[in-house]
Amino acid sequence: MRDLIIIGSGPAGLTAAITAAEHGLDVLVLDEYHKPGGRLLGQLYEEPGGTWWNGIEESRKLAERAGVLGLDIRLGKSVHNIEQVNSSWLVHADCETFEAKSLLLATGAAEAPVAIPGWTLPGVMSVGAAQVMTNVHRVKPGKRGVIIGVNVLSSAIAMELKIADIEVAAIALPKTNQVNGSASNPTEVMNALLHVSHMAPSLFVKMGSKLMKNDFMKKMGITFYPKNGVRMWDIPVMLRKAVIRIEGTDQVEGVTLATVTADGKVIPGTEEVIGCDFVCIAGGLYPLAELAALTGCPFYHINELGGFVPLHSQDMRTPLDGLYVAGNITGIEGAKVAMSQGKTAALSIAKDLGQDIADTSLSEAVRQISSTRTDAHIQFHPEVDAGRRKLQEYWDLHDAEKRKVMV
Missing domain, CATH: 3.50.50.60 (FAD/NAD(P)-binding domain)
Known part of the structure; x- marks a missing residue:
């Protein structure tokens, strides 16, 4: 059994995989495309100051880091079902089934x-x-x-x-x-x-x-x-x-x-x-969240984030034990925000699996998501901050209801 399965090898998935591996986790990455990188592969635009964001180059850098760590990345693998059995996750992909203690969905976005x-x-x-x-x-x-x-x-x-x-x-x-x-x-x-x-x-x-x-x-x-x-x-x-x-x-x-x-x-x-x-x-784009729907994770429709998004906290945890999300599945934003979310998700996963992750490190990662969002050159939705606040309110409400049940 793996420590972590990540579905999606875009900027969020690859960054999460690298961070998790650096903290000693056994990671498997699955993606249906024949190259890692996701939507990064097509991106090319000029940033403030005259520098260029080249998605192919950024994907290459992430893939090289993954290679140095010996990450197991399986491409051309389509996932068609997910099950939570006892305390583990079963991921059914083509003719194979994979098992892990934790699951990160970084499936990205689709075009409307x-x-x-x-x-x-x-x-x-x-x-x-x-x-x-x-x-x-x-x-x-x-x-x-x-x-x-x-x-x-x-x-x-x-x-x-x-x-x-x-x-x-x-x-x-x-x-x-x-x-x-x-x-x-x-x-x-x-x-x-x-x-x-x-x-x-x-x-x-x-x-x-x-x-x-x-x-x-x-x-x-x-x-x-x-x-x-x-x-x-x-x-x-x-x-x-x-x-x-x-x-x-x-x-x-x-x-x-x-x-x-x-x-x-x-x-x-x-x-x-x-x-x-x-x-x-x-x-436009909308969160590609069908796999999250298979898990039974709660959803909310938030226009400011591009559509239906799975309920999750600022540190990328969902209400389901061992299930995490990162990237455009959480709301339509740029690759740099997705990478920050991937890092945060990996730290949350490592901490939940018993690794020595300081609370300050996780808090800093969450803060980095916010600052990256603020500095983003391209924002797909003008009210993304309002959308994030709505989602946090839903999370707080769900958390309060959970505590009532436990009392």
């Missing part, structure tokens, strides 16, 4: 869909798929593309496509329907983007965002937002145009755009077709 007529055509893909094709496999998804969905993720990947000499004709909103929700509302999208305006290379966007401090100015801003968009990295970002249909017979040939009102309603007679040979759908 955006429903658009024509989205089943060859050449339509998630924006994350385009990122992996370009940055990991060095294959261009096409020559000229359109991104549907204006958010932090689509903006960052559009820049990466531009670096790879791929033309992005436009980043536009999706058509309003029951599925797309607030992602198709220009006013709500603009509000969500204001907190990351510091990332924009456009001086117009940076200066304009500083003026939008109240609802009146925000309304004026979206009302007079240029119909043809504001260019960032020479890519038009369109908050007043939506893709109402993807065009093509056997493959993507273009998209139909239409001007929309401030609340996302199509203005009849404004339709126009622009040509492209691929389309990226950017519906």
